[in-house]
Every structure is written in structure tokens, then in C-alpha cells.
Amino acid sequence: MRISALLSRGSAPSEIVEAELDTPRPDEVIVRIEAVGVCHTDLVTRERLRERPAVLGHEGCGLVERLGSAVDGAVVGDRVVITFASCGGCDQCRAGFPGYCSWSAALNGSGRRLDRSSTLRVREEPVFGAFFGQSSFATAALADARSCVPVGDVPPEVAAPLGCGFLTGAGAVLNVLRPRPGDRLLVVGGGGVGAAAALTALSEDVEVVVAEPVAARRELLATCGAVVVASLDEPVGSVTHALDTTGRPELIARVLGLLQPRGVLALVGLGPAEVPLDVRSLMLRGLQVRGCVEGDAEPSVLIPELVRRHRRGLLPLDRLVTTYPLSDFDRAVADQRAGRTLKPVLLPGP
Template identity: 80%
Template sequence: MSGATGTVSAYEHRPKAGAGAKDGAGAGTRISVLLSHGSALGELVEAELDAPRDDEVVVRVEAVGVCHTDLLAQKRLGSRSAVLGHEGCGTVERLGPRAEGLAVGDRVVLSFASCGECDPCRSGFPGYCAHSAALNGSGRRRDGSPTLRVGGEPVFGSFFGQSSFATSVLAGARSCVPVGDLSPAVAAPLGCGFLTGAGAVLNVLRPRPRDRLLVVGAGGVGAAAALTALSEGVEVVVAEPVEARRALLASHGASAVASLDEPIPPVTHALDTTGRPEAIARALSLLRPRGALAVVGLGPAEIPLDVRSLTMRGLRLFGCVEGDAEPALLIPELVRRHRDGLLPLDRLVTTYALGDIERAVADQRAGLTLKAVLLPGT
């Protein structure tokens, strides 16, 4: 993972001795959650959060990003009651008896869950964890036990190991990355969206200074990717239909076009965040020989692919989950770049009260907001 001043792998995650309340099974915690069901994105209700076990922690949520993946999951779950949200940031309040590397009072970003024991996890690619489906998408712990109850009945929770559309969450200590006094609204999207965009640039595509990167789609993922590439000295072209998003990235040094149909010079690297087959095909056509395209958007499962062109031009096509990142390494590096003024992620965020999720999603869909972040304390 190339950084501006070295490699990200040089930024070690150094555990500190756990401090504060260590729990056994203990009592659960009464919290408020956004309960989605049917067409409703979220209704504020009371819930009971299970007590932390083993290496779990309870985190009081200070901010949580709204990601397209939350909306896809809500649609997939249909009428099933669920608590979603997977870009949480907050303060550690309780620690399980074997939770290491954290202390009560730490502000942490909550990222996706991984086991830490399988080959991908041990190789530094936890996004491809062998137990990812059970840990992130089953709605329960890996052992099948629930973490959330509403009216005494279990509901779908532990989404991406957290379900952070809530005032507090239960998460594995492994998913928590300390971020010091960084603003929670800026820090929260580092758990997924900003991590994915930045990681796609630093870990997968790895453009060098004076290379040219095309970013297709400038939502939270694409905008974070563009700003990260600019911090590396890379020339960036953004294709984005929303004028305000184009203007924002242009103000930081990117070139911007409204459509891939506009004239775009050949590029050395490309990132597609849309998943649209026509966008992927166009991005491939714009690559120079031996160029590279990474895809992070989930669209149709199958798309036409000109294998002859791919072969004869030496092109490289990469899939990318969570930016191929080890959150404990990449998140601190992105925080450092932000503090140094190289990565103005605060310019991408608009905040809303937790109960205003419907308006936040509507604004995001309308292009009025680039990255919506909910604040449970408001």
C-alpha cells in the first residue's frame, strides 16, 4: 500500500493494555435503534443490546455513515425487521473479558467484521475472510446467537459486525480502530465507503505520480478515491453527472466531466464505482496499453467483456472488496493524511439527526448530499 511518505504497512497497530470495565455475560443495554422493515428505512424504537462476550465491546455511537449497501440490504430483507448501518464511529463504553488493544473512552471507527484466523485474514486481506458472510450478513453472531432484541424478540442485527444505526453497538474488538480526537462525522465513513475508495487506489491500482486515473462516479467511494489519488500526485479525471460533486473535486485539482461520452484523454488507471456494464466497457476502452481497471460497484452479475482487447492490450481488471484493506493499518494512514491537510474528507460529509434517515437518503439520491452521516446524539 503505497503512501505519500512510505508504505502503509509501516504504520503498525500497536495494542495498548485494556482498561476500564471488563464484563462477563452481564446485563444488556437499553438503546435506541433505527428499525427498518418493508419500505421504511428506519423507525426509532427502543431495543436491548446484548452484553459483550469474550472479545466484544460496546461502543456508544457518535456518528454513522449512510452507505448504498445499507439500502441494498434493506431491500433484500424486505419485511424482515432489521437494524442496519455499518460505518459507525463512537466511544468504547464496555469491554468483554478478552477484548484486547482498547480502553474505555477510546474513540474508534467500526469497520467490517473478520475472523482474524483464516488464510485471507492472516495474509492481510480480511475483506475476503472465509467467514465473511456469517460475520457480516447473517444478522447474528457467527455462532448464530442474536445481539439485538426489540420487544423481547430477536431482530436482524450485527450487520457488518455492528448494526450502527443505533445509539450503541456491539462489535468485535478486531473491528475497532482508534482515531483519537478526529471528528466522528469525518471518521465514520472510514469504516467502509472512504476505506473502499482510498484502498482501491493505494492497494489495488497503485498509480504513481503523474499517472492519470479515471474515477467513474463521485459518490462517497469515488470522491474518497479521487482525493486519495490527488494526495499521491496522480492526475485525476472524474466522470460524474451531479454538477456540485464535479465542482467540489475540481476545486481540489481534479478534471471533471458530466459523462463518459465527453472527450476523455487516455488513462493509465480507472476505478468504476457504478457497476454499470456500459461504464465498465467505456473505462476499459479508455485505458492505455497495460492499463488497470478496478471495479467496486455491484451491478449485474454478468457483463459483456472483450477478451481479445483485454489480452492484446495487456489490460488488467481487478475486483476489489473493502479496498483490499487491513483497516487497522489503512485507517490510521488516512487519518494522518487528513490531519496533514492532504485528504480533506470533511468536505464530503453532510450531517443529519439519526431519525432523519429518510431525508438523508433522499438528499443523497438527489445529489444534494455527497456523503450523509447520521448523528445519534442530535
């Protein structure tokens, strides 16, 4: 199937190219992409691949266009969010934690299927594809049917980030931290993940403090009901729960010092592999530090719940999104880095 795709190659400007998408296997579907979020992981992966040509994108939303012969849970014409890939059969998947799938690295980051076959060709040569089981910076994506979650009539630009970024932030709150009304949550970093976490906690009647250096992000989150500070140098007060989206060791250490006894810190930001911890303080204050991948979520359960909250006006995710044509990827990234945009979402168009 001929499609248009955004081809990345190291630091060179991205370009729209014609690509050949593989025929779906029995358990796969083709989704016509209507919108796709830009996530920090896309940018990190582009740098990691250096000059290797790649089609990235892993927060796709669109209409199911073609079904593999064994697919029975999807319907042509359904609007779906494509989330991360998982095998469905390992212990973690069966327990409802597909983010920790035994085959996660190969399924989401190898650039190919598990059998090493390519899903995308450009100029008749295989390129890095199947990113997070989709590579949705394109007009269409090939995905495993189990990664596709129906979302109904929610605008695709709002639904797309539920595939990863918004899912991670919301899931960290609902599945890992689990604050209750009256608790106080500190979110460090008000980008897409942190903002989604803040809005989700506010929908739970939790007091939320967000530490974010970008003024426009602080202003937006303040209008949504959060208390905002530019940095942890400002008075924050003690908190019962905390979420770090930065991965910065010095911030993680400071957050631990702000937690009340028996407080919980969830980590979703990738930073240095080692962070100095005061183990004595952790023990004597009964603190918990939890890693969190993809919000510890079962996407088929959490994504519909987040859609319901959005429809009821409890989760105004649309306020976090700014749209760009697919061809304006580089401008979208520049705007995000400059703080002009919180969550860029690309629209491939017809």
C-alpha cells in the same frame, strides 16, 4: 443494555425504537455511537430484507464504553471506527486481506453472530442485527474488538465513513491500482467511494478525472483539484488507471476502451453478474481488470494512514460529509439520491 435504534422494515418509513443490546462476550466491546455513515449497502440490504425488521448501519464511530473480559487491545474512552467483521484466523485474514475472510458472508450479512445468536431485540423479539458486525444505526453498537480501530481526536463524522465507504475508495487506489505521480486515473462515479478515491489519488500527485452526472458533486471535486466531466460521452482522453464504482456493464466496457496499454481497471461497484468483455483486446493491450473488496485493506493499517493524511491537510474528507440526526435517516437518503448530499452521516446524539 437499553439503547435507541433506527429500525428499518422494507419500504416503510424508518422509526427510532427502544432496543435491547446483548451483553458483550469476552472478545466483544460496546461502543457508544457518535456518528455513522450511510452507505449504498445499507439501502440495498434494506430492500433485500423486505419486511424483515432490521437495524442496519456499518460505518460507526464512537467511544468505547464497555469491554469483554478477554479484550486487551482497547481502552474505555477511546474513539474508534468500527469496520467490517472478519475472523482473523483464516488464510486471507492472516495474509492481511480480511475483506476476503472465509467467514465474511456470515459475519457481515447474516444478521446474527456466527453461532446464530442474536445481538439485538426489539419489543423482546430478535431482529436482524450484527450488520457488518455492528448495526450502528443506534446510540450504541456491539462489535468484535478486532473490528475497532482507534482514530484519536478526528471528528467522528469525518472518521465514521472510514469504516467502509472511504476505506474502499482509498484502498482501491493505494492497495490495488497504485498509480504513481504523473499517472492519470479515471474514477467513474463521484459518490462517497469515488470521491474518497479521487481525493486519495490527488494526495499522491496523480492526475484525476471524475465522471459524475450530478453537478454539485462535480463542482466539489473540481475545487479539490480533479478534472470533471458529466459523462463518458465527453472527451476524457486516455488514462493509465481506472476505478468503476457503478457496476454498469456499458460503462465498464467504455472505460476499458480508454485505458492505455497495460492499464488497470479496479471494480468496486456491484451490478449485473455478467459483463461482456473483449478478451482479445484485453490480451493484446495487456490490460488488467481487478475486483476489489473493502479496498483490499487491513483496516488497522490503512485507517490510521488516512487519518494522518487528513490531519496534514492532504485528504479533506470533511468536505464530502453532511450530517443529519439519526431520526432524519429518510431525509438523508432522499438528499443523497437527489444529489444534494454526497456522503450523509447520521448523529445519534445523547
